[in-house]
Amino acid sequence: MNYRKRFIVEPGAKPRLAKIDPSYRGKHESEETALPEIAKEVARIDRLQYLLYADASQSLLIVLQALDAGGKDGVIRHLFTGMNPQGTRVFGFKQPTPAELAHDFLWRAHAHAPGHGEVVIFNRSHYEDVLVVRVHKLVPRSVWSKRYELINDFERILTANRTRILKFHLHISPQEQLARFKQRLDDPARHWKISESDYSERELWPKYLEAYEEALALTSTERAPWYVIPSNHKWFRNLAISNIVADTMEEMGLKLPPAHVDLKQICRRYHAAEHKSF
């Protein structure tokens, strides 16, 4: 299946999240049959990230957004099984610090954007400034409503600097969210993940969907597309995302750079070294 075609938010389209089945799992009945395919995607990412790092003239930014328990942490863990930590970073967008609040909302995003050769994952992102900020009315509409264009401009700046941008919304159902909250309650190893806001934010589900739909509609562009990934099944989510990441990296034309030394001359030095003992 072409996962990119299937899950992309076409630029200009107005996605209706309620119409997208969060339990979709393509041709696979279960995780078992998907595992070999997932392993193949991870191997592709492994090879391509090596090239990206070696080539060091382009970068990749992966934006992850979801409601609570949507699986952002799981995606990060999965994608990085196929990457050398050298050349990767994760940045988590928390409530802004006073210094961040004193700047424009894109300041912290820009500061953590990937440099050449790097893959950076945003765990939440500058999109919080048109999501949580909008839902909780942290700034007036006159302020947040101008941000979609500013985000598009910002992402244009990054792409002009040879950064590929992929944006994923992990789409789960309210029932699935509740099931994951239950797992957190039942498993002492997950108690640390529970927060009261999980439950108060859940009450605002319709408002979040509205905010997400508008963000997806106004900021999915050719250069920085959004993908809505059915995420009730964690394994399907991992399969779709790793395939989209690998296909995108494949398109970046990554090549091993040539040696920056004269290989003939280095060979002579190698042979000389072979014959000298200490």
Ligand code: AMP
């Ligand atoms: P977590 O992802 O569970 O670590 O929580 C991070 C929290 O920070 C979430 O509740 C986000 O909604 C919140 N957050 C992130 N960015 C912003 C922002 N720009 N303004 C207000 N809250 C934010």
Ligand code: MG
């Ligand atoms: Mg949370």
